[in-house]
Amino acid sequence: MLPRTLHATPKIKPCLNSRSAQTFKAFYATIRDLRHSRNAPEGGDGEPADDDFIMSILRANPSLRDTRSYLASFGPKAKPTPPREVRPERNEQTDVPVATEARPPDVAPQPQSPVIASILDPIVRRTALVKVQGPFTDKQLESIARGMIYLEKLGLLSVMIVENDQMARGEENERSAIVEDTMRVVGALEKQGARARPVLGAVVRLGPNPGDEDVEERDFAVPEAHTFPSDLVHIRSALRAGEIPVLPPMALDSFCRSVRIDSNHVIAALARGMTEAAALERTEKPGQARESEVPSDDVDLTPMRLMIINREGGVPSYARSGLPHLLVNLTSEFSYIKETFDPQWKGSHPTALSNLALARTCLAYMPPSSSAVMVSHRSPSSLIANLITNKPAVSSSLPHALLQGNRKLNPHTPTLLRRGLDIRVIRTAAEIDRPKMKALLEQSFKRSLDEGPFWERLEKSLDFVIVAGDYAGAAIVTREECPPNAPPDFNPITYLDKFAVLPSHQGDGTVDFLWVALHDESYGLGLPFSANPNGGKQGKGEGRDLVWRSRANNPVNKWYFERSTGHVRMGEWVLFWCDAEKRLKTEGAGRANAGLSYIEHWEHGRLSVWADVVMKIQSSWRK
Known part of the structure; x- marks a missing residue:
């Protein structure tokens, strides 16, 4: 309507x-x-090409609050200054005194915007966990790699875990096959100009974290793998060197053998382990008690985003005839989404529910401000919008009638998930x-x-x-x-x-x-x-x-x-x-x-x- x-x-x-x-x-x-649905024609005023980084930032259309939130995480930490007197300035057009602090930014813009400068040259580097859920063609990997480079330019360094849905576990030569997939991702990143490092040794261990057996039952699935701070040395080294670590889904078993496991267990173990390792670092360094305070030459290991890049897109919604959910409140909606998941969606979205459970587990360990996004490989630039605004592509609270006719809502629209x-x-x-x-x-x-x-x-x-x-x-x-x-x-x-x-x-x-x-x-x-x-x-x-x-x-x-x-x-x-x-x-x-x-x-x-x-x-x- x-x-x-x-x-x-x-x-x-x-x-x-x-x-x-x-x-x-x-x-x-x-x-x-609502009888006349207005879909954007191909070309013309359609979306700009994904390979244009600046246009992708502009397309995110961040609000003032979004920009402040982004700069709070990635920008320089301003030191408190004493209040200063507001001195009147002359407005050249009207010759009327105007308070400097009251001047809107579009009246007399500065030669260089500090906001844009901070976005394009972030001071603080942070991390994201990225599940690359293939198999993907070389062209598709190129698109994904471009998205990772976008995020790196904005200060978000990815820790990538490679999965291949068509490769059953236990097959002959599966280790060499999954390593080959990992190296293809590394090659795609390097072709796009990124620095990538394959981490082929297992960084997580099979089995729950020691001590979990004494913890009361939780409302999320506890990872069936764990990691210690000392296990993260290769990931930490790569991130500090400005390289993107790329991992196969491997874990050490009780006999210290490296075996392939479900990538969701690896990612959940890393979400917990990296968060705990970062917290331990802050307690060991006086004066860095807050999550946002890290040295400018270091990387905060705490994952602030979980990104699941697949061929399916987001979680199908019962309210939108199978089109993706826009924003999910995992605390109140998780069980209901599972109950209303249409069996016919299992063919087109076979891993939607397992990824939903993965997001719930990871966000339980990550900071409250963190979020997860499930996105198709077709939408790499949407990751920029998620990073800068931390909002869904289309607001879920808009009238249902307008959502039905919104051209941004399609099978490849990402699903944003919050702990809620x-x-x-x-x-x-x-x-x-x-x-x-x-x-x-x-x-x-x-x-x-x-x-x-x-x-x-x-x-x-x-x-x-x-x-x-x-x-x-x-x-x-x-x-x-x-x-x-x-x-x-x-x-x-x-x-x-x-x-x-x-x-x-x-x-x-x-x-x-x-x-x-x-x-x-x-x-x-x-x-x-x-x-x-x-x-x-x-x-x-x-x-x-x-x-x-x-x-x-x-x-x-x-x-x-x-x-x-x-x-x-x-x-x-x-x-x-x-x-x-x-x-x-x-x-x-x-x-x-x-x-x-x-x-x-x-x-x-x-x-x-x-x-x-x-x-x-x-x-x-x-x-």
């Missing part, structure tokens, strides 16, 4: 002045027609942890909560609260009664009172996880793709229009515009809403090719009712 401008508008109540009425006419937009948080739904105000909710709201909005009236209001009108993790994020939804003069068939208004995420969790997927759960619990109810494991109604029920308001100058509004069905500006406020998707689908299907009109019978007068109720809700903040 694409936004369209109205040619007719409902009557607005007299309480809204004429200027507001004009605003309704000018800005009322509703997502309607558990999601649960609270139905009564008594179940809310008030101190934690207060801390979340105040840190997110940077304002002081007027607690008395706020809690009193929730006790009377709370519909539900969706909580992510230990109050890392929350969506508070209330039921607002319609005024007496509203049409008799009007239901109570489902109002999004607060949507908040802790600053420390903004950018780690929590926002999308929370909005998807909100969708499933309100305007997405009743449709199959709303049956996500978010602790709520599991998609059962009738969808309800979701309404909320936001200050007109709120920088988050761009994000709201993309996810709402429509909006209307009302002075200093913007009123947003999401139509119940099941009703839109039913109405549209009933009219076949005629589609929906601009104003349906159930839409007449609702904006007036919503405005009358929502704009009278008192602020929750202290003045």
Whole structure:
């Protein structure tokens, strides 16, 4: 459904002045027609060639937050400086004094951007674990090698483990065959100008890590291999020399023989071993207690990315007819994805579930900021976007209708996986942890909560609260009664009172996880793709229009515009809403090719009712 401008508008109540009425006419937009899917033509404005490194960076389109996050990991560590006086400068065009610190970056750009300079010449070098899941042709390996070089230029050094799905374990001459595959990858890297080092000796040992037998049962598969810091000497040496270590999936057995094992066990053992070795190094070096602090001439062994490059692409999604999942919350979605995995996908995606389990295990050992990506060999430049933004190619919280028609969503779209948080739904105000909710709201909005009236209001009108993790994020939804003069068939208004995420969790997927759960619990109810494991109604029920308001100058509004069905500006406020998707689908299907009109019978007068109720809700903040 694409936004369209109205040619007719409902009557607005007299309480809204004429200027507001004009605003309704000018800005009322509703997502309607999805019958015309707009696919990009071949060539023309299509995606730029993967061999253009700079264009690949630009195509990632990083936001300011993305850039700051990237520089926090790879850029120089700024030393704290005392506050300095803001001196006025002259604006050459207007001759009006302007504070230097307030000048937007596009008014007077510097000759050389420090952001671009830092991206192209990173100070800190970090590591990624890369599973090269073949077999691949020489041309395909060339594409993969090019992606690895992209990452190396951005400061991410890959530790590559080579797998061949068509080579059964135990075959005659399998060792020489897997070594040959490893050397082909090394050769492909060197042909592209990279420095690569084959590490043909086993660096992991068969069997669980000593001491694991005493640990309580975990919610992920414990690796059936392990490694000690001393075993990583060849990997560490290669990384420090600026070389990409390439390993076959070999392990030492109890007789010190080098045997081939499942590459997933090797990768999981390395994820744990490299993380632990890096932590040990920091404790041995005073003044480097934080994860981000490593010498500029060294390499942080802690893996910050797991990359699975295969011929399958991402994990097929039940919500998108087999097209890949965009973003997976492993904590809350892992079991459900396995349960809803269509048996027919086993032919086209035979290793999707095993790779899903691999990501879950590795991310359990890697830092919380880490992520995993499952990507086809056809999309090497998408690895750049993942590194710089740490976000999926297309946001999973966009309206399902827009995702269906999005040209970026195809069988080769990568799947991004995060450790994530558990999601649960609270139905009564008594179940809310008030101190934690207060801390979340105040840190997110940077304002002081007027607690008395706020809690009193929730006790009377709370519909539900969706909580992510230990109050890392929350969506508070209330039921607002319609005024007496509203049409008799009007239901109570489902109002999004607060949507908040802790600053420390903004950018780690929590926002999308929370909005998807909100969708499933309100305007997405009743449709199959709303049956996500978010602790709520599991998609059962009738969808309800979701309404909320936001200050007109709120920088988050761009994000709201993309996810709402429509909006209307009302002075200093913007009123947003999401139509119940099941009703839109039913109405549209009933009219076949005629589609929906601009104003349906159930839409007449609702904006007036919503405005009358929502704009009278008192602020929750202290003045």
